[in-house]
Amino acid sequence: MADRLVGGRYRILARLGQGGMGVVWRAHDELLRRDVAVKELHVRLGWGADDASARGVLREARAAAGLRHPGVVAVHDVVVEGSSPLIVMELVEGPSLAQVLKSEGSLPETRVATMGLRLLRALEAAHRRGIVHRDVKPANVMLDGDRVVLTDFGIAAGVGDTTVTDAGGVLGSPEYLAPERVNGGAATPASDLWSLAATLCAALRGVSPFQRSDTQATLAAVLTYEPPPIPQAPRLWPLLNALLRKDPRERPTATAASAALALMIEPDAEPLESVTDHVEPLPPPPPHPRGRRPMAALVAVCVLAAATVAGLVAFPGTTPVGGSARGSTTLPPPPPGFETYHGDGFSVAVPEGWLKESDGSEVFWTSSANSENSLIAHVMTWEQRPSNAMSILTEFEETEFATLDVYSNYERLRLEDRTAPDGMTCAELEVTYHVSLPEGQLDPHDLLHAVVTEDGRVHLLSVAAQTVDPGTTEQLWQQNKADLAAILDSFRVDP
Structure with missing residues (x-):
C-alpha cells in the first residue's frame, strides 16, 4: 500500500x-x-x-x-x-504504552499515577459529551514526551464492538474488557474506567492482572478474579481497586477518580483509604455526528462548530429573550443578489457566486477560494436527544474549556437564547479566536445560530469572516455585516 x-x-x-x-x-x-x-x-x-x-x-x-x-x-x-x-x-511520533512495557517492563508508581491522571481527564472530557472509548488498553495509549494521549476513540463500535467473536477469538484485548462487556452489556463510561484501571495495573506490573494462557481463561478471570494489592503502588492501589469493582454502579466516575488521583500525586498527600464519591454512571446519549473538514479554507470555523456543537443549543426549559425574524418558519423571498438553498429540513439564502460544497449532513459556502481572506456560511444537521441535554450555559462552558486548549486569543462576544416558533428552541454564540494551521494562521470572527426542533433535530448555521490578522478580520466582518445578517435572517427550519 x-x-x-x-x-x-x-x-x-x-x-x-x-x-x-x-x-x-x-x-x-x-x-x-x-x-x-x-x-x-x-x-x-x-x-x-x-x-x-x-x-x-x-x-x-x-x-x-x-x-x-x-x-x-x-x-x-x-x-x-x-x-x-x-x-x-x-500522527503521534512516540511509542504506545504497550511498546514501552515490552521494552522497559513495569513502571514506577509516580509515573503511572501522572499518566493515569491525564488519561482520566481525557475520558472525563469524552464522557461529558456522551462519547465512550470502548477499547482502552496499553496499545491505545500513546506517549509523546510529556504528552499522554488516547487513540482509537469509538473505532471498536464501528468495527462491531470488542465483544464480538471473530474466528474463535475476541476482537480487541479481552484482559482489558470490563466484566459487564464480557456478559454482553453495553459500553458505558464505567466500562471505560474499568479498562483504564486494568491498563494502569498492567503499567505497574508489566502485564494485565487478568491475562491468562487463552481467551476463555482470560475472560473467566475478568469475571471472577480479584487482583491482590500491588506492593509497589500503595498510594495508587485503593483507587485502582475501586475502579476494578465488578459492579459498574460501584465504580467512581471519571470526575471523582481524577480528583482523587490529583490529590494523591501531591507531594504531601496522604495515602488514599477509599474513594467515597461513587456515582452510578448514566448511559451516555447517542454520539452526535461531527463534520469533516473537506476544504482547507474552512478548517478553523468547522473545527469550532464541531467542538462547540453541544453547547450551542437552547434546550427545553429555557426562556427565549429578544426577537428575531429568524424565529419564523415562513420562507421569505431571497434578497437581491442572493439565491435560496433548500436542504434536508432547512433552507437558507446565500449570495450568488459563493462556492458551495456539501458533505452529507453538512453544506459549506465560501465567498472566495482564498482561505486567508473569506466569508463563510456553514450548515450542520444532526439528531439530538434533548432529555439528556444539560443547560446551555453549563454545556457551553464545559465545551469552551476544551476549546481553549485548541485556540488562543479566544473571546466570547455573546451567548444568548433567541426566539423560535412553538415547539422549537434557539440560541446564538458569537466568538473571535486565533488558530494555528500547518499552512499558516487564521483569526476568524464567527457567529453560530442553532435551532432544535420539537423532535430533537438540530440545525446549526455558522457565518464567519476570517483573515490572517484580527484587525483585518474585524474590518471584513463589519464591511459584510449586512450580507451575513441576511444569511442568518433567511435561515428557516422545518417544524
Whole structure:
C-alpha cells in the first residue's frame, strides 16, 4: 500500500504497525501538507445507504472528530477505498504504552499515577459529551514526551464492538474488557474506567492482572478474579481497586477518580483509604455526528462548530429573550443578489457566486477560494436527544474549556437564547479566536445560530469572516455585516 494515494489526498508512506482492529500507516496529507496516521480497519463494508456498519464507522469517527482535548488523538477524516474504511488521525511520533512495557517492563508508581491522571481527564472530557472509548488498553495509549494521549476513540463500535467473536477469538484485548462487556452489556463510561484501571495495573506490573494462557481463561478471570494489592503502588492501589469493582454502579466516575488521583500525586498527600464519591454512571446519549473538514479554507470555523456543537443549543426549559425574524418558519423571498438553498429540513439564502460544497449532513459556502481572506456560511444537521441535554450555559462552558486548549486569543462576544416558533428552541454564540494551521494562521470572527426542533433535530448555521490578522478580520466582518445578517435572517427550519 506504500506510496498509494487514498481519499484523493493522503499519500501512504510507510507501515507503522498493526493492532487488533487494523493496520496503521504513516501518510502525508497533500492538501494541508502535514504527516498523519491512517488506520485501515480489518473490516470490509458494503458501504451502501442501508449498511449499518458503514454508518456506525462514520458516526463514531465523526463523534471522535468533535472531541478536542490534549489527551485525545485528533481524528481528521474518514475515507473509503474499495470496501475498506480508513480513519485519518493526528500522527503521534512516540511509542504506545504497550511498546514501552515490552521494552522497559513495569513502571514506577509516580509515573503511572501522572499518566493515569491525564488519561482520566481525557475520558472525563469524552464522557461529558456522551462519547465512550470502548477499547482502552496499553496499545491505545500513546506517549509523546510529556504528552499522554488516547487513540482509537469509538473505532471498536464501528468495527462491531470488542465483544464480538471473530474466528474463535475476541476482537480487541479481552484482559482489558470490563466484566459487564464480557456478559454482553453495553459500553458505558464505567466500562471505560474499568479498562483504564486494568491498563494502569498492567503499567505497574508489566502485564494485565487478568491475562491468562487463552481467551476463555482470560475472560473467566475478568469475571471472577480479584487482583491482590500491588506492593509497589500503595498510594495508587485503593483507587485502582475501586475502579476494578465488578459492579459498574460501584465504580467512581471519571470526575471523582481524577480528583482523587490529583490529590494523591501531591507531594504531601496522604495515602488514599477509599474513594467515597461513587456515582452510578448514566448511559451516555447517542454520539452526535461531527463534520469533516473537506476544504482547507474552512478548517478553523468547522473545527469550532464541531467542538462547540453541544453547547450551542437552547434546550427545553429555557426562556427565549429578544426577537428575531429568524424565529419564523415562513420562507421569505431571497434578497437581491442572493439565491435560496433548500436542504434536508432547512433552507437558507446565500449570495450568488459563493462556492458551495456539501458533505452529507453538512453544506459549506465560501465567498472566495482564498482561505486567508473569506466569508463563510456553514450548515450542520444532526439528531439530538434533548432529555439528556444539560443547560446551555453549563454545556457551553464545559465545551469552551476544551476549546481553549485548541485556540488562543479566544473571546466570547455573546451567548444568548433567541426566539423560535412553538415547539422549537434557539440560541446564538458569537466568538473571535486565533488558530494555528500547518499552512499558516487564521483569526476568524464567527457567529453560530442553532435551532432544535420539537423532535430533537438540530440545525446549526455558522457565518464567519476570517483573515490572517484580527484587525483585518474585524474590518471584513463589519464591511459584510449586512450580507451575513441576511444569511442568518433567511435561515428557516422545518417544524
